[in-house]
Amino acid sequence: MKSMILSAVMVLVSSAALAADIEITNARIFVPIKGTNTTAGFGTIKNTTKSEVSIKVVEAKPFKAVELHESSEKNGRMTMAKMETIKIAAGQSFELKPGGHHIMLFDAEKPVEEKQSIAIKLMVNNKEQTVNFPVVSRLTKEAPADKKEEAHHHH
Template identity: 30%
Template sequence: MKRILGLLAIILFCPLLVTSSLAGDITVTDPWVREAPPGAKATAAYMTISNTSSRTVQLDSAASADFGMIEMHRTEMHDGMAHMKKQTGIRIEAGKNVQLKPGDFHLMLMQPHRSLKAGDQCALQLRFDNGESIAVQALVRKQ
């Protein structure tokens, strides 16, 4: 019986050990949101995401009380025209950084609940596939 309980404890707590070893290994720097023109239905958020862990992680989703919907996009060039392509996630390799920047990966912030002006703050919640969730305060600025 003790052997079964011991085995059960190992099975139940091993996932917690893996999660906690990755916790805090993701950092976000220089988060900002582009000020949108009056009446615009969308804008974008940019930042650098760093992964200091020994495993690849993926940004799975983002949320904000200031927007009804957030999607991950990447700008791609086709025949000299820029097109945004929706992403199911953004991978950050172990020990690497990914820049979300104009003309590349970004968070598309849609259905604004309020008008954001340069100098305002926008709270974002980033969720990763390792279970980590990071709260970010992004400064609204003009380009």
């Protein structure tokens, strides 16, 4: 049943994005770590056009702030830097993943729990597009690779 619901959500997410210049697959937001109200969003963004697209993250209710971030390792330590936009060449994909590029979501104004969906408002080539990101447990099959991601919550 859970996989059927997830499949239905992915179809809805993909079909909602098909009308625009991008398609997002494997969209997900992790449940915030207990005691925090900050988390991150991930997925693969595909440019479905014949020219470059520019993407900005605008809003994600119930979070007070949302930013694009790029993680990198410097002198053996993971660091993050804010990015204004993501640019994706024609027909190419861009991965948002733990330990790499991701969407940071700050200061949730209400609890964010598994099985919810967060509508993230994007500007794609200056056109508004909203994509629903399902909220998932950190205990998914990807959890071991996501250990670095926890450091993102200590801004």
